Amino acid sequence: MEPLRAILGEARSVSTPVLEAVGLHKRFGAVIACHDVSVAFDAGELVGVVGPNGAGKTTFVNVVTGYVAPDSGYIKYRGREHSGLTPRTAVTLGIARSFQHPQLYESLTVLENALIALAVKERRHASWRPLKQARALQGASALLERFELGEAADVEVGQLPEGRRKVLDIAMSFALRPSVLLLDEPTSGVSAAEKFALMDTVTGALAEAQMTVLFIEHDMEVVERYARRVLAFVEGRIIADGRSADVLGDARVRELVLGVAEGA
Amino acid sequence: MTAILVDGVVYASWIFLVSVGLTLVFGVLRILNIAHGSLYAVGAYTGAWLVVRYFQPGMPLALSFALLLAGALIAGLVLGPLIERLLLRFTYGRDEVMQLLVTYALFLILGDLTKLIWGVNPYYAYAPYSMLGNVSIGNVPYPRYDLVLIGLAATVGIGLWLMTNRTRFGRLMTAVIGDREISTALGINVPLVCTVAFTIGTVLAALGGAFTAPTISVVPGIDVTVIVLSFAVVVIGGLGSLEGAALGSLIVGIARAIAVHRFPDLDLVTIYVVMVIVLIFRPQGLFGRAEVKRL
């Protein structure tokens, strides 16, 4: 994959991108949170998204997943245009996300959270068979094991430490087996010691499943280590898009995103 | 037509007086107070009791109004701080539905308390009402007291508007309504603002009750009907909005007047039907703000 990318350069692969944003525009009052953003992602890419606070990274995720309707522009999924997306329709297409602040079922256990995600995925909403039947339990345990949450299965989510909550949040989105998974700051709120372990767990699980993954990240160590492609957002625009080393080495990105004045 | 309009405005004034405190309290404390109707009843009892006890035939009319006002102030100033400090304070930050149930419990308690204090026999404080006599509007006689209600509602409305928009306390209140945490961080004494706002709401409820007293026989049970009417009005107008309460009262008042004149069997139904219709098309009420959660 990597040599091929190097040869093709910016042109990228010839096949249809799995997800494409076309001219997405969104303003909140005086702030343009998403300024004419057009970008495409291929299957299996692992993309880091960087940018200062308020650059519009989360808004981009919100728009792509239908939580916020864009003022103009649309997204294309596997070559087909979609407008009027809602989180539910986005997920049904195959675009899922995790959250900077984990969105979980606080009064239920870790296992029950996983069981619910799987039950929805398998369209068992209206079944009269119990949620906790043998086959479903196996699936949920496998999911939790994959994300190293097995030991916390019976813990009520409200009692879980932040790092574990982040992982569970990602695991629940992963359970939907999306083609595209957008992770909103997976390592924020996680201790420096834990962050690489967390990312190893997550990327390990995702690589097996061949998902296209975007992750918003403030920690450049994490970006350098895990992303192959990097998008840099500033004031709602993408100011750089390319191979990780190129983008992180770019002078404008260094100044505007990393806060390193050139020549200093 | 005139009759419908006059009746509508009179009813709107009354219902505005009764319900505006509810929307004020919700705006600041984010609590929908089911016991608001009980506070109305306490005001009605206090006012009626003072008039019955101290007002003799031959005394000046103004004294009866002073007694009603005094009743409202006493009831409101005693109960308001007491309830807010001793009860509601413990529910801040909890689920709004839990708070709703707390005020429901309060409603049950105050209901019996009123009966214990004033008994179950009706109080008649008709003096101010009958002394004022009637006035003719388009050849139809109307009680002059109704005009007093219109004037009082207008005064209360304008007074509240001025308080919110022209005074220091109003600005503090607006800040607390906007964002509690930031207000605390800015050094605003949020608990005090809450106590004062709830007390104002209580005085308003009692005022509505006291000035209604001369037009009705004050008996147990008047709390129950008032609360659902007030709910309808503030939900129609938008919870927490002063303008909304005014417009909601007008809509409900006119709708009821039309019903009374044209379909007398449907006067109660009309109010709830209006409420349902408004909620269908504007779930947050006419002046309410819809909130979007940030992720």
Next chain:
Amino acid sequence: MKIDPGNLRRLLGVVLLVAVLALLGLWLAGWTRFLLTVALGESLAVIGVALLMRAGLVSFGQGLFSAVGAYAVAYGMRLWGIHEALLLLAVAVAASTLLAVAIGPLICRYRQIFFAMISLAFSMVLYSILLKFNTATGGSDGMEVTAATVLGYHAAAKALAGVYYYLTLACFGVALFATAAYYASPAGYLARAVRDNEIRLEYLGASVSRETFRAYIFAAALTGLSGGLFALAVGHVSPTLAYWTKSGEFLFAALLGGTSSPIAPVVGTVVFESLNSYLSAYLPNVWQMALGAIMLAIILLMPRGLWSLYERFSARHAA
């Protein structure tokens, strides 16, 4: 179809409880048994309210459906000449379910206080209609409901109360098992998921409004059955069933018992009804006040209801 071991356990639990209550019916005095009949019937409405509370929906108008159920029984007798209790109850359930299907899509768009208010508004609409159209509804006096047959059996006047006790008990058992199975099912968990986090639910690809609608319909069916049983047992229906204070009582009982188990609201109802009867008899002037004080104590000190005492007890013994 193979029955799930979890559901088999739930079924056995319900059968055991119903058996105990059936034996109790032989031993209880007439008046107490009547109280229990009413309480068990009413507990189905309280289960409905609790079921909605699990989904984060607080209904201040559940009386709407018990009134519909009760009046359906009254009209079923009067207009269609149905005198078979089971048929009448089926009519009650059908009427309340149909109404829920009709107004549910609208009501289920609301949350929190707005749900409470709009459900209250709907019940008050029915209340005012029942009150005002007295030629058709009997107005504030309501209507009489005469004795019905049970499975074709015509009970003598003296035995009727006993027959109704066992009829109520049978309906109660069926409804309790259905509720227990629902709580354990994906739909039951999805309702709790709605209360905990709607955003996550939508981001899993489930529909919040569809899940709440499901809960709403189930609650309406239970409450309609409850109203029907009430009409039969008491022999009389009146508009106060739809008045908001009646719905307030359901809420109170649900809060008192708790919502974590299907049996918790039943405990809440029985305690509430006993409190109601004894307090109104012994403290006629302050019983509402006493109820209010108890309610405050429960909300502030034991927010998960009486059932949480049992849960804490059993958790300690399991450990």
